Amino acid sequence: MTNQGTFSDPAGFKPPVESVSRQWLVSLRSLDEVRIAFEYPIDILDLKEPRNGPLAPSPVELWLETVTIVEAMIHAKPKLSAALGEPDQARRVASRLPATFDFAKAGPSGCHSPQRLTQMWEDVRDRLPTKVELVAVAYADHHAAESIAPESVFETAKRAGLNRCLIDTFTKDGRSTLDHLSIDRLTEISAIARDFGLWWALAGSIRHADVEKLNQSNVHPDCIGVRGDVCSGDRTSSLCRQKMQCWADTFRSFL
Numbered sequence: 001m002t003n004q005g006t007f008s009d010p011a012g013f014k015p016p017v018e019s020v021s022r023q024w025l026v027s028l029r030s031l032d033e034v035r036i037a038f039e040y041p042i043d044i045l046d047l048k049e050p051r052n053g054p055l056a057p058s059p060v061e062l063w064l065e066t067v068t069i070v071e072a073m074i075h076a077k078p079k080l081s082a083a084l085g086e087p088d089q090a091r092r093v094a095s096r097l098p099a100t101f102d103f104a105k106a107g108p109s110g111c112h113s114p115q116r117l118t119q120m121w122e123d124v125r126d127r128l129p130t131k132v133e134l135v136a137v138a139y140a141d142h143h144a145a146e147s148i149a150p151e152s153v154f155e156t157a158k159r160a161g162l163n164r165c166l167i168d169t170f171t172k173d174g175r176s177t178l179d180h181l182s183i184d185r186l187t188e189i190s191a192i193a194r195d196f197g198l199w200w201a202l203a204g205s206i207r208h209a210d211v212e213k214l215n216q217s218n219v220h221p222d223c224i225g226v227r228g229d230v231c232s233g234d235r236t237s238s239l240c241r242q243k244m245q246c247w248a249d250t251f252r253s254f255l
């Protein structure tokens with residue numbers, strides 16, 4: 001899926017030059033960032049608060065304000081995703097997510113067995129609006145998060161009836177998913193996703209330079225998610241238009 005068409009929004013959406021099969025997710029922390037994001041061909045707007053953790057939720061007000069803006073668009077609405085936090089917080093906030101959201105993500109920290117993870121997903125799904133799809137999150141540095149390995153998360157997601165998985169990093173210390181998982185492991189994960197018919201996203205301090213490395217490998221995520229690499233400083237700083245453009249150009253020419 002790629003956003004193409006005309007926004008009623010005067011910010012001026014720029015459609016990609018050619019259709020691409022890989023989606024682009026960007027994590028955003030304010031309404032100003034959401035407005036900037038509309039200038040770029042982003043497939044999934046992901047709301048989270050990077051200052052509070054890897055998957056910390058945004059304030060409910062930001063969810064509601066973003067929904068208002070997106071609902072006013074006529075065509076090519078980006079998909080909306082929300083981070084809900086780690087298990088306890090996700091259970092608490094899930095019911096407050098507007099039904100307009102397409103996706104929700106809950107961090108798996110502390111879910112040290114497939115059974116615990118499945119139970120957490122069931123709890124969160126029970127609380128989410130019916131139309132919101134829960135995405136299974138796997139942490140590349142799963143030992144630090146006391147959760148299970150990405151391969152097991154993918155297999156567990158398939159058994160639990162989830163259709164989408166996202167790999168991220170729990171510890172935001174500059175090391176990326178590619179530092180934690182070798183290309184061989186990511187190739188294996190890519191094959192698991194293909195065999196199970198799972199859509200999957202690769203995130204976790206992914207840098208612009210990593211894209212070419214991925215393109216030359218057999219790692220084929222359906223989506224690449226970024227935050228830190230499109231910010232002016234670290235991932236808690238503001239969006240940088242120059243870096244956003246760099247990524248947008250990459251999606252046009254490489255993916």
Ligand SMILES: O=C[C@H](O)COP(=O)(O)O
Pocket residue numbers: 027046048168169203204205206225226227228229235
């Ligand atoms: O879901 C995607 C993440 O927000 C990516 O953040 P990051 O690139 O700073 O690790």
